[in-house]
Amino acid sequence: MSISETVRPKLAEQLASDLSGSSAPPRRNGELVFEHPWESRAFGIAVTLCERKAYDWEEFRSRLIEEIAAFERNNPDKQGFNYYRCWAAALERLLTEKGICSAEEIDRLVSTGRD
């Protein structure tokens, strides 16, 4: 599998990153970094909680590494990889392991959200 087929920056991304400085849409300092709104929320929550000393970044990072490794183990062809899905799973696991949230609480809210 070649990088050009799978992971080369999309043309739009390249164009955006080629535009220099403050006028570059859709962000002022590079290209769009999140593909879905939930990705940006998962990112923001993890960083905010770390800044508030709910955990050390290393605690989050070690779980992120585990989630990525688990995906790659379960998907030897590596298809369908979504980095922020691993990120969200790592965050949820860290919060439940530290007793900040329980899996039941999250499940309850998820089922409410689905209705």
Place this chain on the structure above:
Amino acid sequence: MNKASTHGHRPQPLPDVALRVKALEALLLEKGLIATDAVNKVVEAYENDIGPLNGAKVVARAWVDPTYKERLLKDATSAIAELGFSGMQGEHMVVVENTDKVHNMVVCTLCSCYPWPVLGLPPVWYKAPAYRSRAVIEPRAVLREFGLELPDTCEIRVWDSSAELRYMVLPRRPAGTEGMSEERLAKLVTRESMIGVGEAKTPNKGRKVA
């Protein structure tokens, strides 16, 4: 035992993960552990302000100021902070210099460690399994796919970023940029050149440089 993905019902389809993140945020709000404004602020900062333009300014300064370059190669974290760039994932920075004989490239094989304050958040390809595994195994082939063909005489060094050390590449200053201002030089510095999968752009031909 690796506990990843052994509980619950992962992997979930995207709408499910979106729901779970929404639920987490609501729960943390309810518990008073986060505020929506604080999360918005973090997201906006990384979407708009913190990005590769910061790293480009560092590179341009190093190109025009030899004493700054010396400090940058010796203690990157402090030298980068001099320009006002610091923060999460910007601790323990190491800057490696490209020359005619040595080309450096950066990867994070385990996750996606990346120097946020100077480069922003990593692009999709940097986080992808293909880049993370192949950059180490066959860097020359990977570089070729990025359009960078290096002579056999050029040694390629691949640096694996981690929580302890985060790397940024100081690309070679392009020919024909003598006397150019720092601001104009910064515009030649691409994100790819600071990860080491590309080179800095050469100034437009046919246009007067200085």
